[in-house]
Amino acid sequence: MDPILKIENLTISFGGIRALNKVSFEVEKGAIYSIIGPNGAGKTTIFNCISGIYQPSSGKIFLKGEDITYLRPDQVAKKGIARTFQNIELFSHMSTMDNLMLGRHIHMKTGIWRGATFIYKGSKAAREEIEHRGKVEEVIDFLELQAARNQFVVNLPYGTRKLVELGRALALDPEVILLDEPSAGMNMEEKGDLMFSIQDIRDDLGITVLLVEHDMNLIMDVSDRILALNFGEKIAEGLPEEIQKHPEVLKAYLGEEEKVA
Amino acid sequence: MDIKRNYYEDIELFKSNTILVWSILFLIFLGILPWLIQKYHLLGMSIYIVNLITIHAIVAIGLNILVGYTGQISMGHAGFFALGAFTTVILILRWSFPLWVALPIAGFVSSAFGFILGLPALRLKGPYLAIATLGFGMTITTIIKHMEFFGGRMGLQAPRLYLFGTPMKDIHYYYVIMIIAVLMTIGAVKLIKTRVGRAFIAIRDSDIAAEAMGVNLTYYKTLAFAVSAFYTGIAGGLYAFILGFINPESFHLIMSITFLAMVVIGGLGSIMGSIAGAALMTFLDIKLQAIQDIPAIGPALVTFSQKYMSISGISNVAVIVYGLIMILIVLFEPLGIFGFWIRTKRYWKTWPF
Numbered sequence: 001m002d003p004i005l006k007i008e009n010l011t012i013s014f015g016g017i018r019a020l021n022k023v024s025f026e027v028e029k030g031a032i033y034s035i036i037g038p039n040g041a042g043k044t045t046i047f048n049c050i051s052g053i054y055q056p057s058s059g060k061i062f063l064k065g066e067d068i069t070y071l072r073p074d075q076v077a078k079k080g081i082a083r084t085f086q087n088i089e090l091f092s093h094m095s096t097m098d099n100l101m102l103g104r105h106i107h108m109k110t111g112i113w114r115g116a117t118f119i120y121k122g123s124k125a126a127r128e129e130i131e132h133r134g135k136v137e138e139v140i141d142f143l144e145l146q147a148a149r150n151q152f153v154v155n156l157p158y159g160t161r162k163l164v165e166l167g168r169a170l171a172l173d174p175e176v177i178l179l180d181e182p183s184a185g186m187n188m189e190e191k192g193d194l195m196f197s198i199q200d201i202r203d204d205l206g207i208t209v210l211l212v213e214h215d216m217n218l219i220m221d222v223s224d225r226i227l228a229l230n231f232g233e234k235i236a237e238g239l240p241e242e243i244q245k246h247p248e249v250l251k252a253y254l255g256e257e258e259k260v261a
Numbered sequence: 262m263d264i265k266r267n268y269y270e271d272i273e274l275f276k277s278n279t280i281l282v283w284s285i286l287f288l289i290f291l292g293i294l295p296w297l298i299q300k301y302h303l304l305g306m307s308i309y310i311v312n313l314i315t316i317h318a319i320v321a322i323g324l325n326i327l328v329g330y331t332g333q334i335s336m337g338h339a340g341f342f343a344l345g346a347f348t349t350v351i352l353i354l355r356w357s358f359p360l361w362v363a364l365p366i367a368g369f370v371s372s373a374f375g376f377i378l379g380l381p382a383l384r385l386k387g388p389y390l391a392i393a394t395l396g397f398g399m400t401i402t403t404i405i406k407h408m409e410f411f412g413g414r415m416g417l418q419a420p421r422l423y424l425f426g427t428p429m430k431d432i433h434y435y436y437v438i439m440i441i442a443v444l445m446t447i448g449a450v451k452l453i454k455t456r457v458g459r460a461f462i463a464i465r466d467s468d469i470a471a472e473a474m475g476v477n478l479t480y481y482k483t484l485a486f487a488v489s490a491f492y493t494g495i496a497g498g499l500y501a502f503i504l505g506f507i508n509p510e511s512f513h514l515i516m517s518i519t520f521l522a523m524v525v526i527g528g529l530g531s532i533m534g535s536i537a538g539a540a541l542m543t544f545l546d547i548k549l550q551a552i553q554d555i556p557a558i559g560p561a562l563v564t565f566s567q568k569y570m571s572i573s574g575i576s577n578v579a580v581i582v583y584g585l586i587m588i589l590i591v592l593f594e595p596l597g598i599f600g601f602w603i604r605t606k607r608y609w610k611t612w613p614f
Binding site: 064072073074076077078082083085089090092093094097098101102103105106108109110111112114115117119121125126128130132133134145149168169172230 | 266267269271387448449450451452455456457458459460462463465466467469470471472473475476477478484488530
């Protein structure tokens with residue numbers, strides 16, 4: 001089976017610093033694929049390259065065999081890749097509902113004229129709004145966000161905001177979802193729930209998940225495969241058990257044993 | 262009371278029967294307003310002032326779509342206002358278009374310029390965008406001033422319009438302007454609730470996330486400028502007729518800034534706030550010109566000003582009071598009149614707790 005997402009020799013430099021150096025990996029459809037590494041290893045940079053926010057210096061990104069390397073972020077979203085951000089990027093003065101409705105943006109058609117002139121329930125704009133509202137309610141049920149539905153995002157606690165952001169990405173109905181540290185700032189209970197949510201996203205919704213995460217317990221529990229990075233270089237890739245014992249990974253995280261003279 | 266039965270109720274214009282009844286009462290009030298003014302001189306208003314307020318309200322709504330909802334600033338809206346006014350007058354004067362054709366054309370001409378101005382806005386933010394739009398507003402009026410086609414420095418006389426053979430007076434214009442204003446208000450409210458409006462707000466709150474969710478920033482930012490300019494252009498066209506005479510000098514920088522002040526004082530990101538802001542600012546602007554008529558404090562202020570600040574007194578002190586009111590509102594209610602309204606509503610909802 002062809003991989004759904006294929007990254008080839010991805011390289012990007014900022015100034016003189018090489019943030020990524022010839023990183024390649026493949027993600028199978030329906031996998032939960034995690035990227036780990038110490039701070040500054042280039043995890044979020046990979047996400048930014050995939051979602052079109054950064055243009056890589058060289059290398060290619062393929063989605064289902066199609067080259068998406070130099071597309072704009074909104075074009076990448078239309079291809080079916082949704083993402084969340086490390087430091088929550090929600091529309092804070094909109095309600096949870098509207099945040100999720102924005103996730104439906106690419107599936108809706110109402111333009112300026114139709115949007116400004118609909119007057120009755122059966123008009124096209126209203127019908128579309130109602131139809132997509134139904135989809136959004138499914139996401140709300142899926143993540144159990146009912147209590148937050150009509151609240152402004154600014155008033156929500158941090159953990160809930162993280163979930164709203166996840167919900168917004170799910171509302172887009174993506175084929176691949178990029179989660180950038182979804183568990184940061186969550187307590188143990190929320191982390192537990194999140195773990196089940198991530199598995200459900202894959203199992204029930206059939207979405208391929210790419211995960212950047214620092215919580216090793218979560219990573220080892222949910223991941224099918226793991227990519228380990230350090231200083232923009234790929235140091236290991238494989239099953240969770242392999243990564244756990246990999247000497248390069250241990251070195252990156254724990255440091256080397258030094259002989260004391 | 263607050264139970265929703267279906268999804269449509271969330272996007273309905275009239276969310277409850279109470280609102281529907283009030284809206285109808287308000288429309289009836291607007292319908293008989295000219296009669297009330299002529300008979301009782303409400304607040305010393307004339308139909309001219311009401312017309313001016315309504316036109317400013319259309320501009321404020323347009324500008325709020327850009328500033329309050331999309332988060333882009335514009336200090337050049339007097340330019341769009343002038344474009345609308347001159348296009349309408351020239352179309353009627355030179356090619357004798359009827360008003361109902363000339364006005365939309367003026368709106369679209371204005372929005373075309375809005376689109377062009379929107380392009381540099383893609384790369385500019387905050388103060389930089391303010392300067393770029395400021396330049397635009399000043400350039401437009403200068404160009405108009407130096408072209409014979411637009412009547413040059415002398416300006417243009419707005420043609421007299423006829424309604425069923427009789428020349429139109431302020432009161433006729435009142436109904437024309439009011440119907441357009443009501444339709445455009447409803448249009449704006451609906452637009453904000455649907456897909457395009459949501460994209461605007463998303464860009465304001467986090468453009469990076471909006472883009473990652475599939476919102477085409479180029480398209481929606483320029484679209485916001487175009488829509489905003491459309492509203493302003495239509496208002497400009499109407500303005501020409503209630504003024505009767507337009508010249509480029511009257512569309513100056515202060516006008517752009519006053520528009521911005523209306524939006525901020527009314528409440529950023531609120532359609533009803535824009536209307537309230539436009540009403541308050543226009544009303545104050547005109548009423549403060551006769552500040553000596555205000556009982557007790559009026560004459561005292563004028564005397565003070567004459568003694569210490571200028572010879573004429575009135576114009577000086579009027580501007581000072583105007584500025585002071587603006588400062589006080591922004592200081593004590595950063596959300597503007599709209600914020601005040603929200604607080605009052607909440608107070609009554611929870612009363613007596």
